[in-house]
Amino acid sequence: MAKKLKGDQVFTGQLLREGDVVFMSTDGAWSKDLQSAVIGTSPEEVEALEALALKGVSENIVIDIYPFVVVKDEAGKIVPDHIREKIRIDGPSIVYEPSAQAAE
Template identity: 40%
Template sequence: MAKKITGPQVLTANQLSDGMAVFLSNDNVWLTSIENAQFARSEEEATDLEACALPAIRSNDIVDPYLIEIEETEAGPVPVEFRERRRIAGPSVQVTFNTRPNGQLALAS
């Protein structure tokens, strides 16, 4: 349900291959970090930004793109929604089990 958006927005999606959260960067590349994400600061820009998902959908690289509202902080963009902050942070539970070759946390928290 469309909420009233006040602040800047960034475009996020999940990678088709592994489901990781990704963000469209200033260079129009999808990155796993929100740090260099491209901002939309008006409704028009938001519509344009959303359209930028199409090539990656067509090439089957990403799924389920959507815009999220962020706050600009000194540490970089931080999502307004709690869920999105958790999505970026990764599990708060330390995965302490026997770490095998592919056992690193995908998302540094």
């Protein structure tokens, strides 16, 4: 399943019960924090991560898993290299909650 994407990769999915976006960290655990994600840096590593991610699917923890490319910024923070994943991680780029709109 892992496409041969150019670059380091992280596995993401959404929690079955809640739908929240999560990232796979060590030992196949799933976290909302991208910074705790395990990065696959070679095709072999990505393949091993995929096997672990699929375990999360078969155990009904996550759904819709897929890998995406990440890079590290100057501060060493993991960041996605595409806007889609950036929005998926940060949430909508607009002020959407009525309470937040009222505060503006």
